[in-house]
Amino acid sequence: MFGTxxxxxxxxxxxxxxxxxxVGRAVASEGxxxxxxxRDARExxxxxxxxxxxxxxxGGADVVRVGVAPTPAVARAVEWFDGDAGVVITASHxxxxxxxxxxWTASGKAFxxxxxxxxxxxxxxxxxxxxxxxxxxxxxRLEGVIDRHAETLREAVSLARPLSVVVDVGNGTGGVxxxxxxxxxxxxxxxxxxxxxxxxxxxxxxNEETLGALMAFVAGTDADLGIAHxxxxxxxxxxxxxxxxxxxxxxxxxxxxxxxxxxxxxxxPVDTSLAVDDALAAVGASVTRTPVGDVYVAERATEPDVxxxxxxxxxxxxPTETLCPDGPLxxxxxxxQVTKQGSLATLVDSVDSHPIRRASIEAPDNKAVMDRIxxxxxxxxxxxxxxxxxxxxxxxxxxxxxxxxxxxxxQPLIRVTxxxxxxxxxxxxxxxxxxLVSEAxxx
Ligand code: MG
Numbered sequence: 001m002f003g004t005x006x007x008x009x010x011x012x013x014x015x016x017x018x019x020x021x022x023v024g025r026a027v028a029s030e031g032x033x034x035x036x037x038x039r040d041a042r043e044x045x046x047x048x049x050x051x052x053x054x055x056x057x058x059g060g061a062d063v064v065r066v067g068v069a070p071t072p073a074v075a076r077a078v079e080w081f082d083g084d085a086g087v088v089i090t091a092s093h094x095x096x097x098x099x100x101x102x103x104w105t106a107s108g109k110a111f112x113x114x115x116x117x118x119x120x121x122x123x124x125x126x127x128x129x130x131x132x133x134x135x136x137x138x139x140x141r142l143e144g145v146i147d148r149h150a151e152t153l154r155e156a157v158s159l160a161r162p163l164s165v166v167v168d169v170g171n172g173t174g175g176v177x178x179x180x181x182x183x184x185x186x187x188x189x190x191x192x193x194x195x196x197x198x199x200x201x202x203x204x205x206x207n208e209e210t211l212g213a214l215m216a217f218v219a220g221t222d223a224d225l226g227i228a229h230x231x232x233x234x235x236x237x238x239x240x241x242x243x244x245x246x247x248x249x250x251x252x253x254x255x256x257x258x259x260x261x262x263x264x265x266x267x268x269p270v271d272t273s274l275a276v277d278d279a280l281a282a283v284g285a286s287v288t289r290t291p292v293g294d295v296y297v298a299e300r301a302t303e304p305d306v307x308x309x310x311x312x313x314x315x316x317x318x319p320t321e322t323l324c325p326d327g328p329l330x331x332x333x334x335x336x337q338v339t340k341q342g343s344l345a346t347l348v349d350s351v352d353s354h355p356i357r358r359a360s361i362e363a364p365d366n367k368a369v370m371d372r373i374x375x376x377x378x379x380x381x382x383x384x385x386x387x388x389x390x391x392x393x394x395x396x397x398x399x400x401x402x403x404x405x406x407x408x409x410x411q412p413l414i415r416v417t418x419x420x421x422x423x424x425x426x427x428x429x430x431x432x433x434x435x436l437v438s439e440a441x442x443x
Contacts, residue, residue: 001123002116003409004293008091008100011044015099017051019123020089023101024055026122028137029129030115032085036104038066038074038145039089040173040232042197044099048089052101053139056087060131062138066145068195070173070233073149075108075324081142093205093230096198102232109302109323110295146176149328153180156321157332160339162186163224166239167331168214170204171196174229174236177328181335191217197231204231206314208245211237219243225344227331234294235314236327238334240344248312249273250351255316255330258337259308260285267300267309267317269293270395271404271417274354276310291392292406298323355423357430359416361437366407366414370394372440373405373414396433401425403433 001007007023009015027035035056039045045068053063064081066074071088078086086104094100103111103119111119122128131137153176162185167178171192178188191214192201203210206228218226218239226239238246253275256266262284268276269292277287288306290296294315301309301319309317315325318333338344363369374394381388387397393406393415401420408415414437418430 001120004295005092006100006102006110008094008098010097011099015044015048015101017047020048020051020101021055022123022126023119024052025059025128025130026055026119027085027087027103028056028059028061028131029122029127030118032061034062034064034081034083036064036066036074036077036081036083036086037089038069038077038086040071040091040197041068041171041195042089042091042096042099042231045089045197048099048101052087052089057137057139058130059128060135060137063140065139065141067141067143068173069145070149070176070328071102072234072322072324072326072329073145073176075104076149076152076322076326077145078104078106078108080145080148088232090232092232093203093235095204104324107323109298112295112299146179150176150180150183153328153332154183156329157184157336159184159186159336163335163339164222165189165335166191166214166218166221166223166226167193168202168206168211168226168228169193170206170229170231171199171201172204172229172231172233174233174327176233177227177229177331180328180332184332184335186335189221189223199231206230206235206237211239211245215239215243215245225334225338227334229327229331230314233327234325236316236330236334237314238344240348242345244345244348246344246348247353248314249275250348250353251334252276252310252312253279253351254337254347255310255333256280256285256308257283258333258341259318263305264307265303265305267297267306269297269311270389270392272310272312273356274402274419274421275351278352289389289391289395294325298325354419354421355426356417356419357426359430359434360408360413361416361434362412363407363414363437363441364412366412369414369437369440370405370407373436376436376440398429401429403429405433405437
């Protein structure tokens with residue numbers, strides 16, 4: 001039922017009012033007594049929110065509804081409004097026909113595996129503790145969550161000078177970025193700023209393919225940079241002043257380098273580029289690897305010497321601010337960095353990028369094949385001087401490069417990633433990884 005980013009699927013099929021009602025009942029039954037509930041701009045979010053609220057109240061929880069708001073604002077509002085959990089009705093960057101449910105703890109961190117299991121288990125078993133007739137929960141409506149988010153963003157950064165910024169909101173809930181940057185003195189222009197859960201302006205996922213209009217607009221004007229968010233604004237990607245999409249790994253390296261000092265650690269999933277390791281080594285800091293998924297990055301970011309966490313998909317976490325990936329905060333942090341360290345194009349060019357190879361190999365029983373790969377790697381580890389990490393799939397660090405083998409969770413595939421500082425070596429590592437898969441499959 002739950003993926004690492006919550007529940008997501010097609011409205012009227014996987015995601016229904018009945019499911020929302022049951023999740024509400026389950027959350028209340030788990031003992032959460034005051035729940036902050038918000039949603040993204042999808043119209044289906046109205047009835048899903050009503051159903052979820054009904055389930056929460058039936059289970060005895062008081063519901064604080066904050067309306068349409070960025071996911072990070074709702075996650076932060078759990079603490080602002082003395083809640084003990086938060087719920088966002090959103091399918092993030094998925095197409096408009098989908099919707100979903102993301103759950104947040106009181107600390108603004110996404111529900112982890114155990115919390116998710118508890119909810120899913122109750123829904124599957126239809127096991128709820130419903131309230132007595134005179135103990136049903138209340139529902140109230142609190143306004144101003146977006147203004148408060150904007151205020152928090154303004155306080156989180158200090159700009160050395162105002163910049164000219166273009167914000168592509170993608171018809172999602174990230175308009176708060178434009179508000180905060182305007183208040184900070186920047187000259188802000190927006191694209192796709194009207195809230196519309198049908199995402200008429202561009203697909204909701206911000207990437208090099210979907211941000212053509214932003215890239216052209218920034219290149220054609222005197223803007224210092226462009227910012228883009230996904231539908232619920234927990235993600236942020238950027239475009240430099242020349243109109244170039246900033247590669248995800250470069251953005252990660254820039255944030256990591258700015259956040260970390262001597263002895264600090266930065267949380268990053270096992271598939272993160274060496275560019276981040278290199279950027280951190282230059283300031284005496286290091287990477288701590290996590291399974292793939294921003295919830296695992298957030299979990300690691302609670303450790304005291306972890307000053308930043310990132311997921312190259314565009315989720316950026318500054319744990320002293322919030323454990324929820326906050327796209328508008330990332331936008332303000334990037335603007336701050338550019339005002340202090342020079343143009344974004346110059347900053348991006350200062351990050352070394354390395355050749356990376358990706359492939360998918362068909363493997364019908366991919367979990368069993370991964371077990372065999374693990375055994376094979378362990379038998380070769382000592383002789384090859386590999387460092388092996390099995391946090392998520394099998395990651396082999398060969399000193400001058402690495403490869404990662406992971407079973408796809410949804411398809412009968414094994415995904416291969418290999419990276420090294422030169423192209424020939426990356427190719428060699430990719431071939432070695434592919435050969436391991438063949439061997440494990442008995443070919
Ligand atoms: Mg999102």
